[in-house]
Amino acid sequence: MKLAKTYQPELYEADIYALWEKSGVFAPTEQGEPYSLVVPPPNANGNLHMGHALSFAMQDIAARYHRLKGERVAFIPGADHAGFETQVVFERELEKQGKSRFDYSRESLYEQIYNFVEQNKENFQTQIRKLGASVDWTSYTFTLDDSIVKQAYATFKKMWDENLIYRGERLVNFCTKHGTAFADIEVSYQEEQGKLWKIRYPLSDGSGEIVVATTRPETMLGDTAVAVHPKDNRYVGMVGKTIKLPLTNREIPIIADEYVDIAYGTGAVKITPAHDQNDFEIGQRHDLPSISVIGFDGKLVHSVGDRFRGLSVLEGRESVINALKESGYLVGEEELTHSVGHCYKCGTVIEPLLKEQWFIDIKPLAQTALESIREGEIDFLPESKRTQLERYLENIKDWNISRQIVWGIPIPAFQNEEDPADWIYDERVNQEVITVNNKHYRRDPDVFDTWFSSSSWPYATLGFPDNQAFKDFYPLSLMESGFDLLYPWLSRMIMLGLYVTGEIPFKKVYLHGMITDEQGRKMSKSIGNVTDPMEAIAKFGSDALRIGIVSGQTPGNNQPYVEAKVIGGRNFINKLWNIARYLEGNIESFEDKSVEAYSAIDNWILNRLSTTRNSYQKNMDSYRFSEAYELIYHFIWDDLADWYVEASKSEPNKPLLVSLLKASLVMIHPFAPFVSETIWQTLVLNQDSLLINHPLIDLPKGDRVQSDRFDSIKSLILEIRSLIKATGAAKVKLYYRNEPLVASFATLINQLGGTISVEDGEPGQGVALVASGFSCWLDIDQEAIDHYVTRLEKLISEEQKRTRSLHDRLNNPKYIEQAPENLVSESRAQLNESEQTLENLLDEKMRFSPRQ
């Protein structure tokens, strides 16, 4: 035997993957309907987590299935430079060596990170192979590849020319530890306990005062107004007057703005345009100056006398409070809960700081995207994500694409050294200073937000606009991703795709939920509940992991990682393996031969296959992979292994067995690629052939009458088994009378039913098998009769219930009138059958307890 007793994945997986890769089957074929999907690029520097495993599994199932259907599948892998993420990891490495990013020049740092990523790149590529992902490695793309950079520049240029790019001094979300700004959606907000201080602001003319409430007293040094609501009677006479700002004695105006909530706090708000988004907007409306109090290092830059400057924000806050207390301006403080933005990486409080940045005027792009989405050009699974995306796009804000890090694509913009307002687009980013028209321009030191380049992924990887791949495979057939990327990535791919190519980037979006631990908690290093997919593969095999995470999977819902399901997958794989072993030991030739059905069970299994095959395809086509898997699982385990193989042991129909195995292997292949290909290769089912690109197999349908005969024999066998177990009888004989079907299946019934013999006999012997409707008797011993009667009573009560409910249904004239005819006639047939069974059961009971 070539097949070992149990399937040991570690012996085969690497070789099988290498075989596929070497034979070039991952690349698209020349013929067939195009089917395309591009992998959401994982961080080139990281390890794959369970979410990646799920995502790759879903995509690979789709890709493999469409290959089996004979389509030309483009399944494109890639990696993301993950700008900020990676730089943070690298900075941690530097920290360990007692160094910091500021010890190196920009160029040197870039090079070091580049090498760092290169070294680790192989790691994650190996992991993708271990997952069995059938990606076309020849089209592998990295987000810093020249082609991608060129795309990013082309897109930026197009926006620049069309005035969709602007540079503005805006409030940006700044992490003072990492020294970079973030987009709004990258800020992570947390509820926190804080304090609301009330501060007295005296009017300059001495006619009174206004009390303002604030959670950030340190920013008062940069106040440039106090705002009240125009309809607030308390302050209506003060609007237009000025206030003498405590501590600095600067005079600032009292303004009226609808933004102020009369009911909140004191109804008066200090306005600090340099450190608060709403204040900034009010400042713009009222033409207020902005005074920065906090620097990019998170230290106060403002001083009163020699106080405050150089203090951290928190120290400054305390210091300002003390100063206000000393001078009697602080009139109250209370506790409050508010949400505070943090750096999603290091937890540092995000400071809104004024900074010149590049922005994309995103509204026109969002509008186009909205129209496409509303018109249903993209299918969403689950559908509810469409609505969510629409809401997001309706309220979208301009996109800050500048990042103050080195690990990324340099922004191709240069600033006139003499005229700061004069910016030009130029791609000579490897030069710090360029000369154009005798003027010197200095390169913007910033790089693009990683999402800016990765949002071009669908068309950039395919080589927009001229590559054949783009023409053949755009828009993509499928985009599979975690739902957490709906806003940061999916929305932007749709916007940029439409903007650049004029077409949606993908036709279908499948969004999976997050993988949690078994208690539904997020996997996190600090809780210690993380399961590494590579460990799971080492323990149970790649196929088992795939089955474990895909079965029961539905779009949009979080799912726990349940090891028992992976074990279930492993067990199933072993079952499949052992079916193959059985065939290996009993069949001489695995060549294709024409299939003929001789027996009732041959016809039965062919019908089971055909039914399974149809539903399988329906479910696979609609991305209901879990349903499809369950179908094959039951076909292979229950129908094929437990019934067909068992029943055919005495007289095996060998060509049919071979065909059934082949058909099963093809269908299960997307779910269990390694074991199915291993069996295919080991049994040399066909020299030179690979399972991975074998077409789905259709066998002839079985004869209905023949097939039904086996179904009734099967239910007889089930009844025998059940009865023997229920009565506890041992060594029982089955008798039948005038039952040619039973007679012809006598050997099989005896073998599978667990009797000691099946023979023609006199009616009245033993107890009757009424449920399956044959005139058969089991000669159970006397002690077992009591159990038998109990069981009969249970069956009778169940059957009565059923008869009653069928009666009720058919006695309802509206049901007869309005329900479809086939349902009504089906109900009638069921009632007949049920009444017959009930009668038999009652008769049988009378025989044993006639007095009742």
Place this chain on the structure above:
RNA sequence: GGGGCUAUAGCUCAGUUGGCUAGAGCGCAGCAUUCACAUUGCUGAGGCCCAUGGUUCGAGUCCAUGUAGCCCCACCA
């Protein structure tokens, strides 16, 4: 405040456009075991499908309200 999701067996979850006796895996109970497979086979127990109301011949499925839990966005002076 706005939007979205979830509630089905002890656990984790399926359940296509409403259709008749609601499924799976694991777990549990019992029985078996020289057979391709103990990563096994066989039998079985276990469910007011969150609640109430509605639509319908018919509701786990559709609608409304409520309860409980979760997520996202906005606000938070």
